[in-house]
Amino acid sequence: MSDDRRYWLVKSEPDVYSLHDLERDGTTYWDGVRNYQARNMMRDDMKTGDLVLYYHSNTNPPGIVGLAKVVQEGYPDPTQFDSNDKHYDPKSKADNPRWYVVDVEFVAHFDQKLDLQGLKEDEALDGMILLRKGNRLSVMPVEEHHFQRVLDLAGYAG
């Protein structure tokens, strides 16, 4: 039911995992998220087919660079159980995992990056979680009218 489709935004540092990396890989699991709010969304709310704005953080300028989509709903993040992994969590137990991932698939690059400054200046995007002061969520919901506005700004026709 398309009425149930939700929209999301994920942040990634391009030096760590860029949209080009996702394009190369096709799909990936969105690992390493260690924030409970973001975890809950991946575990409970992100559904197959949901569209995801792809944001590059810690780069100059930061901004939205393209689109991905959810292709596998929440399951335990394998990196939490791997003691050699940066994201290892010794407190997480296999029978009661603490952290979850979804699988995302590359959809498209936008023709140009929609930089953060420009997004802040667009009145149609007022209230977007991404633009709230102090926001540090790396996975967040996006309202449909904000999502559509971002596609319009990107000149993205699908």
Add this chain to the structure above:
DNA sequence: GCCAACGTTGGC
């Protein structure tokens, strides 16, 4: 590299 924002941890 700085630092504001804010989530988590741990002593009490």
Add this chain to the structure above:
DNA sequence: GCCAACGTTGGC
């Protein structure tokens, strides 16, 4: 269960 200390994020 409070809250200070600490760690991380991420814009600048």
